[in-house]
Amino acid sequence: MSDTVVVTGGAGFIGSHACKALAKAGLSPVTYDNLSRGPREAVLYGPLEVGDIGDGARLAAVLRDYQPCAVMHFAAYAHVGESVGDPLLYYRNNVAGSIALLEAMRDAGVANLVFSSTCAVYGVPQRVPITEGHPQAPINPYGASKQMMERIIADCEPAWGLRAVILRYFNAAGADADGDLGENHDPEPHLIPNVLDAALGRKDGLTVNGADYPTPDGTCVRDYIHVSDLADAHVLALKHLLDDGPSMALNLGNGNGYSVREVMEAAERVTGLPIPWHVGPRRPGDPPALVGDATQARRILGWTPERGSLDIQIADAWRRRLRELQAPQEAAMASVRKTA
Numbered sequence: 112m113s114d115t116v117v118v119t120g121g122a123g124f125i126g127s128h129a130c131k132a133l134a135k136a137g138l139s140p141v142t143y144d145n146l147s148r149g150p151r152e153a154v155l156y157g158p159l160e161v162g163d164i165g166d167g168a169r170l171a172a173v174l175r176d177y178q179p180c181a182v183m184h185f186a187a188y189a190h191v192g193e194s195v196g197d198p199l200l201y202y203r204n205n206v207a208g209s210i211a212l213l214e215a216m217r218d219a220g221v222a223n224l225v226f227s228s229t230c231a232v233y234g235v236p237q238r239v240p241i242t243e244g245h246p247q248a249p250i251n252p253y254g255a256s257k258q259m260m261e262r263i264i265a266d267c268e269p270a271w272g273l274r275a276v277i278l279r280y281f282n283a284a285g286a287d288a289d290g291d292l293g294e295n296h297d298p299e300p301h302l303i304p305n306v307l308d309a310a311l312g313r314k315d316g317l318t319v320n321g322a323d324y325p326t327p328d329g330t331c332v333r334d335y336i337h338v339s340d341l342a343d344a345h346v347l348a349l350k351h352l353l354d355d356g357p358s359m360a361l362n363l364g365n366g367n368g369y370s371v372r373e374v375m376e377a378a379e380r381v382t383g384l385p386i387p388w389h390v391g392p393r394r395p396g397d398p399p400a401l402v403g404d405a406t407q408a409r410r411i412l413g414w415t416p417e418r419g420s421l422d423i424q425i426a427d428a429w430r431r432r433l434r435e436l437q438a439p440q441e442a443a444m445a446s447v448r449k450t451a
């Protein structure tokens with residue numbers, strides 16, 4: 112069987128880390144990405160095929176050329192607040208785009224899929240930690256787009272034999288511990304990179320999006336999971352499918368919730384720098400608290416997340432951030448040395 116895996120969104124934050132984990136496991140990732148939200152420089156562990164998931168002809172050619180054993184489908188828009196303001200952008204990319212991908216997989220006879228879903232499918236939870244059987248009632252178009260895809264993927268199994276592991280991640284955090292990869296969005300919606308930029312004085316303090324939530328300190332609580340632990344889970348999910356394991360949906364989280372204020376305090380500990388902040392309005396589409404129960408992923412896939420500590424996640428993101436800031440200076444110094 113082919114050891115090639117087509118990774119849509121492989122230039123993005125989680126997809127690029129998954130490519131590294133696949134390569135480390137002896138598999139051959141091929142990134143398929145339109146580079147709209149991920150940089151070319153993050154594609155380090157196999158070829159890059161530039162293309163859009165909505166482009167059926169381009170997908171057909173790539174699947175024909177590489178004959179992959181599976182597709183890992185990360186490509187999507189993934190920002191909660193943005194999805195509330197522009198729902199059609201989200202349904203077009205995440206639903207219509209993913210349908211084009213599934214059609215191309217069906218036509219090419221590629222029947223194994225690892226799909227990036229999210230805890231945003233649950234909406235405002237009735238109880239935490241959230242298990243996979245918790246009712247789904249997304250409160251933003253982003254979460255709804257992923258819920259729709261979960262349903263569409265499930266319908267494809269009896270129809271043409273698609274088998275899928277759907278992974279519902281909680282909040283991806285951290286960065287590759289070797290410093291090779293990180294998080295690179297512009298603009299950046301995510302909390303931890305914004306906290307680190309506030310520590311560096313690169314923005315006018317952190318805006319805390321609401322401090323009147325029904326949580327212990329009034330700020331939103333999330334379950335942060337290291338991106339490299341997520342990447343490892345993808346390799347295990349792929350092996351499960353290749354070993355003829357059944358389709359399933361699994362949560363990926365640490366089971367610990369941290370508020371926005373607690374993340375800021377941890378970042379002050381890790382960086383040794385004060386983080387200026389102020390309270391802004393709530394961000395539309397934000398549930399107060401999301402904490403996951405990942406017992407099933409541990410039991411079925413044998414997944415053992417190793418980087419659960421929030422301080423480790425922030426330290427890895429911090430090291431990578433400092434390296435990125437140094438890189439342009441190093442390049443400038445090298446060109447000065449060359450011309451001298």
Ligand SMILES: NC(=O)c1ccc[n+]([C@@H]2O[C@H](COP(=O)([O-])OP(=O)(O)OC[C@H]3O[C@@H](n4cnc5c(N)ncnc54)[C@H](O)[C@@H]3O)[C@@H](O)[C@H]2O)c1
Pocket residue numbers: 119120121122123124125126143144145146147148149150162163164165184185186187188189204208227228229230279280281282283284
């Ligand atoms: N970051 C999180 O905390 C989180 C949590 C739960 C689920 N997810 C899901 O994980 C996946 C990856 O998230 P991420 O944080 O790495 O996002 P990201 O924005 O860093 O990466 C997404 C990648 O997909 C590419 N892409 C987007 N639309 C495309 C299209 N139409 N055709 C081809 N490529 C396209 C982008 O260029 C980018 O490289 C997404 O599906 C997201 O919904 C993320």
Ligand SMILES: O=c1ccn([C@@H]2O[C@H](COP(=O)(O)OP(=O)(O)O[C@H]3O[C@H](CO)[C@@H](O)[C@H](O)[C@H]3O)[C@@H](O)[C@H]2O)c(=O)[nH]1
Pocket residue numbers: 189190191229230231280281282283300301302303305317318319320321331332333371394397401
């Ligand atoms: O400058 C900032 C940035 C974020 N937040 C808040 O911090 C929390 C976490 O925000 P963020 O890091 O943007 O993550 P989420 O909105 O929880 O969304 C991420 O995590 C989801 C799972 O919870 C995924 O589905 C999404 O794709 C991913 O973007 C939220 O309450 C935000 O409002 C701030 O207060 N200030």
